[in-house]
Amino acid sequence: METFAFYFLAISITILFTITVWSKNILNAMTALAAGMILISGLFFILRADFLGVVQLIVYVGAVMALYAFGMMFFDATGTVKEKNRPNFTVLLLGVLTAVLLVGIFTAPTLINGVPSFYPEMAGATNPQAVGLVLFTKYLVPFEVAAIMLLVAMIAGIILAGKKMDNSISRMSEEELKAQLEKDSK
Amino acid sequence: MDGYIVGTIIKAILVLAIISALAGFGTYIERKILAFMQRRLGPMHVGPYGLLQLAADGIKLFTKEDFIPSGANKFIFMLAPVITAATAFIALAAVPLLPEFNLFGIEVRPIISDLNIGILFVLGMMAAGLYGPLLAGMSQRNKWGLLGSARTAIQFLSYEVVTGLSLLAPIMIVGSLSLIDFNNYQSGGITHWLIWQQPLAFILFIIAGFAETNRTPFDLLEHEAEIVAGYATEYSGMRWGMFFIGEYANMITIGFLAALIFFGGFNSWGFIPGGLAIILKVSFFFFLMLWVRASWPHIRPDQLMWLCWKVLMPLAVINVTLTGLWMMI
Structure with a gap:
């Protein structure tokens, strides 16, 4: 099944x-x-x-x-x-080779040794608990690094998108809107 | 093992049949209650008190011409209503509908699949259900449809964060993602209901639930006064009907979730047995949705985004933080 x-x-x-x-x-x-x-x-x-x-x-x-x-x-x-890019043989070859290489790299250890389990299944622990235990013990540093990276991305996103967040176009009166448009076009 | 498979198939068929019948009946109830609140009579002509209106609507939906607009992407146009209806029922698979009972000496558990991550599965499936309106609007080559699907995308991206964060606080208290554990946690009677510990989370969840099921005041996707019928503009017959079966099934699912997570689930309630108690609670939430529809106008898309991102999400984060502090002390 x-x-x-x-x-x-x-x-x-x-x-x-x-x-x-x-x-x-x-x-x-x-x-x-x-x-x-x-x-x-x-x-x-x-x-x-x-x-x-x-x-x-x-x-x-x-x-x-x-x-x-x-x-x-x-x-x-x-x-x-309508796509403008023509079929490019070099790109195709490199792409396929990279894919084959990646598959080889990831399957080789399992083909040779089988898959050793660093953290065997804990009796009684449900799925989210098991994930949490591994995440906050062995993988704590990568977890925190990923958190910092996401924080950086979030701050960058807010700065990029939030320039004119305070003036909402749908709440402006007609005059304010015209003034805003003139200011933007300059 | 074979008994398990057969039992699951029987349960799945029963849930499908009963919930889709209830979804159809829900349209009649909705018209009657809206009529009552607006001092009208509602459907009266077909059968006693208009009860057979349901059958008349069914005949109309099944026999109506099913057309596909010429410029549309045919395959996706036909697929979209199926997504809405199917995901609504798949979501119900992880919801415990009634307490356990004995039938001919066999213990029956009225849940199709008891996942230990039930809540997340239900929310994920209901989220996937929004692909129905999105694909429907984009595939039909109609500007109203496109506007409807653009609104689907912004509505989805707005409420989804609030739903997850509002449920995080009760999940932290119970310490499990299984809906059955939620029910058992509240088995001590009315004072043990999670609503008393998490009133803010409940309010946030029910607001996000209204957005999830496209009910007024968040029915932006197909608001007749602005964008004809939004994503459903080019649909007719049973394909149109499937969108609405999905929507009403989702309303029932949200009712079950609210009852199970915040209102004591299917524990018996004083002298009322558990099975009846949960049906009463779900009926109340269904009625609440109709009541709100009769009372409130709908809001603009930018107001929805403002509400979700600037009001509800900070509130949900504060709620999670306070719950965490309270649990540590």
């Missing part, structure tokens, strides 16, 4: 991401991306990592939704996008 589920999910995910890469319609591409991301959470459920599966689901549903918002602004969703 689990083998069947794994192959079903793996093949679907591969097909969906292929569509994401090849499709010239922005709507098809993004929908395939979202569906693929949601199906990946199925792989986590098969591995009994329920918590990570749900986190994958929630994070990527939101992230791809933001991508849709950009797609809506920049492209005609029902038309096809």
Whole structure:
């Protein structure tokens, strides 16, 4: 049953991401991306990592939704996008080689030794508890570094986007709006 | 093992049948209650007190011509309503609907899948449900549809943070993500309900819940007075109906979540047995949604973003911090 589920999910995910890469319609591409991301959470459920599966689901549903918002602004969703870049053999070769290399690097240790588990399953600990214990003991430093990086990104985002946050266009009177537009055009 | 699979399939079919029937019945209740609040009669002509209006609507929806606009992206246009309806029912899979009971000597647990991360699963699935309106609006090549899906995106990005943060404080108190643990934590009677410990979290959750189910005052996605019907402009017949089955199923799910997390779930309530207690609570939340719809006008999209990011999210963060301090001391 689990083998069947794994192959079903793996093949679907591969097909969906292929569509994401090849499709010239922005709507098809993004929908395939979202569906693929949601199906990946199925792989986590098969591995009994329920918590990570749900986190994958929630994070990527939101992230791809933001991508849709950009797609809506920049492209005609029902038309096809005219791409200017011609097929480039060197880029293709390098890309495929990198992908093969990465797969090799990540599978080699497991092929040789099997997968040794540094933190074996704790009896009685539920999924989120197990994640929390490992996160706040062994991986505390990477966790804090990631937190600082996110803080930096958040501050940068607020500074970039928040320049004119205090004056809301929808609350201005007609004169104020005109004055604002003239000021902006200068 | 085989019994488990068969039992799960039976439960899934029962939940699907009962909730979709209730969702249909919900439209009748909604019209009746709105009519009562506006001093009208509501549906009266088909059957006694208009009860058969439901059947008439069903016949109309099933027999109406199902057309797809010529410029639309056909596959995604057809897929979108299915996403809304399907995710609404998948979300219900992790919700314990009634207390355990015995049927012909077999102990029945009325929950399809008891995940130990139940709350997150339900919220994640309901979030995925918003892809329905988003894809519907974008695929139909209609400017009102596109506006509807743009509003879906901003609504989703606004309320999602508030939902998660508001539920974090009760999760910290109970120390579990399973809805059954939430229910058992509050088994000591009405004084043990989490609403007394977390009133702010409840208010934030119910506001975000209204945004999640597109109820007034947050029904920006398809507001008739502004953008025709928003994402549903080009839909007709059963495809249109599926959006609404999904919406009403989501309303029921939010009712169950509010009852389970804050209002003691399916513990028996004085002399009222647990099964009836939770049905009464969910009915009350359903009624609350209709009551609010009759009482309040809807708000603008920028007001929704202002409310979620500048008012509700700081409040939720303060609530989480205070709960943490209170638990440490």
